[in-house]
Amino acid sequence: MTVVPTGYASYHNCRIMAYLDVRDVTLTFKGIAALMGVSFTVEQGTIASLIGPNGAGKTSMLNCISGRYTPDGGVSGPCTISLDGENLLSLPAHKRTELGLSRTFQNIALFKGLSVLDNLMVGRHSRMEYGLLASIVYWGRAARQEDRHRRRVEDVIDFLNLSPYRHQHAGRLPYGVQKRVELGRALAAEPKLILLDEPMAGMNLEETEDMARYILDIAEEWGATVLLVEHDMGVVMDISDKVIVLDFGSKLAEGTPDEVQADKNVIAAYLGTEQATFSGR
Amino acid sequence: MQGKCGLFFTSYRGEAQIFQSGFQKLMVGLFMLALLAAPLALNIHETSVMNLVFIAVIGAVALNLLTGVCGQISLGHGAFIGVGAYAAGQCTLNGVPFPLAILTAGLITAMVGMVFGVPSLRLKGIYLAIATLAAQLVLEFVFLHGGALTGGSSGLLLDPPVILGFVFDTEARMYYLLLFFAAAALLMVANIMRSRYGRAFVSIRDYYLSAEIVGVNLFWFKLVAFGVSSFLAGVSGGLWAHYTGYISAEQFNIGLSISYLAMIIIGGMGSVLGSVFGAVFVVLMPEALNAVANSLSAVFPGIAQSLVALREGVFGLVLILFLIFEPEGLVNRWRLVKAYWKLYPFAH
């Protein structure tokens, strides 16, 4: 178990900045704290998982990183969230995408009126640069860029085995496929950091295994760093390099899967259910 | 989105075309030829109806881009068309050449539309409808009390359009001018819709939280949607003003806004082709009613007057019937018919 410094001074002076560096994030809703001084780090190219019981604050943490929510500040000073040395908190959500941040949602949040292909093409929105006039004329610059980006999107389609659905409306696909399309949309943006909020929720065993495989490949072959929120402990302990445990908005533990499973606080929090929880499927 | 059986592409660009199969291109080409030849076969009244259709097509596709594609409802479209009419009118009255006047009218209307689009950052649905209704009322007030700028309640009188010395002073000549502008507006919106702008608009409509996450700047793209839509509304208004030769404030009341909303609902929200269907339907409906009234008046004398009086009511009824029975608009019916013939005779 890594020693977690709690004091502000030790925190801000004793560490060089990690790849994803979350320091002292506090978030309250009308006085009720969803996150209390949560800090953790994720190293480049690794898979980190954020776990905890329902309402622990996992989605809230992803929302703070992606820009949906703005943290109130820190418990013992200003809070920071930085990616590869860049301060994310000073940027609006859409600018964070340009920096290399991308995510999926706990509930499917696809563009139902667009085809699978167009959903993935929107995913590349922040990578395209042609302007309004070019798009009105749709000649030269716009057509060339569309063509080039289409090639990148086809790579994602191949990777996620989405080609049978390419031209279908996203809203009419089976649940498991929609989850995959959402992953594809996030991946199409060529993210440096990808946030996945319960990508396996509601999936059967086979789909879960496929999804785990995709996540491993995203880290290994696509070179993205993954921050995963997931309730399936078997998968989490299997594929994560690091696990961060939240409970009632506070961090309980941070470490390798083995360290976390042996942690007294974690066992206490999951008491009575830890056998079932950690045994996997 | 499915093409005809056996249609395949060897390049991504081929797949991104507006008209994909050779057959489709042929049909569109023949249709364009028919449109070009039509004034030879139509009488003056029929040509004038076609001219009104072209003007309505531009206004409808403009509103459809904003409301159908980007999901931002507007009850101020009629007033935006009015802004274009007055702006173009003032330009030509002050000696600006007609094409430049139309362009200026579009740009001025785009700016006005963007200003009134600012509340869309905060407001959605019914609240945005109210905010744009306020825009409508404010602009109506300006039209009536704008002094020399709008001619107040007596309006403005305009000369027919002149381009490089050529005067568009007959219905047939206007026909070709308006056909050109309508085709250009449709092409413009169709191109936007297959580009990153169109996809960004749809993403805002379908799931704005995700739109933000893929990097769409919500505020900016909503403003662009208001801007482009108002630009075309302004062009449509400028053309209309120079076609009728007269501008008065009552033309651009809330009723006009509602009939444009009716066009896109009847034709099909978010579809370029649907905008055309809707414009044709709404412009032709009173004509059809008149025709019915005239043919019945031999049997029931006096029915013409009462049917004309019922026009508004019939219009409302048709709109409600569409909302109930064909909520996806005429374009959906068109797709179903096409799909049926594609498989004919093997469809069940």
Ligand SMILES: Nc1ncnc2c1ncn2[C@@H]1O[C@H](COP(=O)(O)OP(=O)(O)OP(=O)(O)O)[C@@H](O)[C@H]1O
């Ligand atoms: N927009 C909001 N307004 C008010 N309270 C909120 C909001 N979002 C989250 N909360 C509260 O913050 C706490 C943490 O919620 P969060 O969604 O982050 O939990 P979670 O760990 O993702 O849970 P789950 O596993 O159920 O998804 C909860 O008590 C929740 O009610």
Ligand SMILES: [Mg+2]
């Ligand atoms: Mg959650």
